Amino acid sequence: MSILVDKNTRIVVQGLTGEAGSVHGNGMLEYGSTVVAGVTPGKGGTSWESKKGVKVPVFNTVEEAVAKTEANASVVFVPGVAAADSVMEAAAAGLPLVVCITEGISIMDEVRLRAFLKQAKTRMIGPNCPGLITPGQTKLGIMPGHIHKPGDIGVVSRSGTLTYEAAWQLSALGYGQSTAVGIGGDPVQGTDFIDILELFNRDAATRAIVMIGEIGGTMEEEAAEFIRKNVKKPVVAFIGGQTAPPGKRMGHAGAIIQGGKGTAAAKYEALRAAGVTCVQSPADIGRAMKERLEGKAA
Numbered sequence: 001m002s003i004l005v006d007k008n009t010r011i012v013v014q015g016l017t018g019e020a021g022s023v024h025g026n027g028m029l030e031y032g033s034t035v036v037a038g039v040t041p042g043k044g045g046t047s048w049e050s051k052k053g054v055k056v057p058v059f060n061t062v063e064e065a066v067a068k069t070e071a072n073a074s075v076v077f078v079p080g081v082a083a084a085d086s087v088m089e090a091a092a093a094g095l096p097l098v099v100c101i102t103e104g105i106s107i108m109d110e111v112r113l114r115a116f117l118k119q120a121k122t123r124m125i126g127p128n129c130p131g132l133i134t135p136g137q138t139k140l141g142i143m144p145g146h147i148h149k150p151g152d153i154g155v156v157s158r159s160g161t162l163t164y165e166a167a168w169q170l171s172a173l174g175y176g177q178s179t180a181v182g183i184g185g186d187p188v189q190g191t192d193f194i195d196i197l198e199l200f201n202r203d204a205a206t207r208a209i210v211m212i213g214e215i216g217g218t219m220e221e222e223a224a225e226f227i228r229k230n231v232k233k234p235v236v237a238f239i240g241g242q243t244a245p246p247g248k249r250m251g252h253a254g255a256i257i258q259g260g261k262g263t264a265a266a267k268y269e270a271l272r273a274a275g276v277t278c279v280q281s282p283a284d285i286g287r288a289m290k291e292r293l294e295g296k297a298a
Contacts, residue, residue, distance in 0.1 A: 003154075003179045003199040003206075004097060004123075005073065007137040012037040012065045012095075014086050015077035016048050017058060020101070024077065024142050026050050031145040033138040037065035062086075062093040073097040075131065075140050080104035083127060084113040087190075091122035099140045100126035100190070110188035117190060124190025130160035130182035141182070143167075151176020153289065154200035156193060157212035158185050158219075159240055162282055166210050166238075169286025175293075178206040185214065193223035201231050208234040208293060210285060211276070213267055215241035220267040228274035234292045235276045238285055239264045 011028065015021035016038025029035050029050050037057055038048050044060030059065040062074060074090040076083055076098060083102035090098045105113075105127050117124055125132055131141015136150035147164060149171040157163040163182045170177060181196050183189055193211065200206045209231070213220040220239065227235055242264040268278050279288045 003134075003196075003203050004125075004181070005132060005134050005138050005140055005179070007034075009073050009097075009138045009140070010034050010036045010069065010071045011138075011140060012039055012062060012069065012071040012074045012090075013056075013077065014039045014062065014074055014090065015079075016040065016056065017043055018077060021077035022048070024075075024101075025056070027142070027145070028075075028139055029054055031139050033140065036069040036071050039065050062090045062095070066093045066095065071095065073140060074099065076100045076102055076126075078102055080106070080109075084109035087113055087124055087127075088116050091117060091120040091124075095122055097140075098122055098124045098190075099129070099131045100124055100184075101129060101131060101141060102126070103128035103186075105186070107188065110186060114188055114190065123195075125181065126184040126186075126190060128186045129184030130163055132179060132181040133177075134179045135177050143180070143182070147171060148180060149176035152178050152205055152207045153210060154178050154196075154203070154206040154208070155180035155210045155212075156196040156200070157182050157210075158214045159212055160185075162212045162238070162240060165282050166212060166285045169283075170210070170289065173286050173290050175286070175289060178203060187217065193219050194226045197223060197226055197231060201233060206233065208236070208289060210289060211235055211237045212282075212285075213237065213239045215239065215264050215267075216262040218262065221270040224267075224270035224274040224276065227271075227276060234289075235271075235274075236279065236285060236288045236292060237268075237271050237276045238279050238282050239267045239271075240282070242280070
């Protein structure tokens with residue numbers, strides 16, 4: 001069992017013929033993902049060819065692509081000014097899952113998009129995220145597939161780079177991942193920690209969870225309360241941006257301490273109170289999980 005994506009996921013890549021879409025379309029195909037269509041307005045009726053000679057049909061709209069290929073998920077590599085509309089187009093076409101890789105979407109567009117998705121039956125991962133992967137089955141996004149190994153540790157993270165770091169450490173220690181999800185670093189997201197924690201908590205194939213947060217907002221504190229009340233599986237957490245001064249943005253648009261809220265200390269305090277094993281350095285994520293699973297850590 002896996003959450004959200006598996007070997008039956010049929011992917012339409014919005015922006016496949018652009019530079020980013022082409023690079024990562026190749027990467028998904030090389031991993032073994034089933035990419036069935038591309039969407040680029042004005043290029044309908046043409047095809048895109050991968051480095052290994054796989055030809056993928058290109059359509060003008062997501063609706064056409066879904067009708068012709070039975071796609072059930074989308075990955076968005078569309079520039080920021082058009083990305084929100086692209087996600088809404090995919091949702092209007094009835095796709096249950098849209099992964100928005102695009103960064104640089106305006107806050108107003110993100111708020112508009114979130115309001116739209118509340119009325120749709122579509123889950124969006126992102127924006128400004130690396131995507132998600134069920135190792136050995138499929139990936140929708142930009143993560144390096146070779147560092148991920150099939151296993152039973154769920155990973156959820158606001159940071160793309162630290163998602164890779166956690167996966168690499170776990171794989172090196174012999175602990176593969178059930179699914180790894182990068183939820184994105186923007187202030188307004190389609191899917192938050194609680195959404196993914198709930199899925200991992202219900203998933204029989206996930207026995208433990210790595211959660212990687214950042215300064216800014218209160219998502220981690222809310223997740224800690226959810227863990228305290230609901231999650232019985234071991235959780236290891238790291239919070240990025242511990243040394244960032246208030247008012248200074250750290251990397252992501254959402255990683256900023258404002259009004260005294262969103263500090264790493266407050267997040268760690270809430271997580272520890274919920275029984276989560278916390279580490280101060282990302283280099284310790286794998287070790288902490290190993291110790292937790294072997295009963296050597298609280």
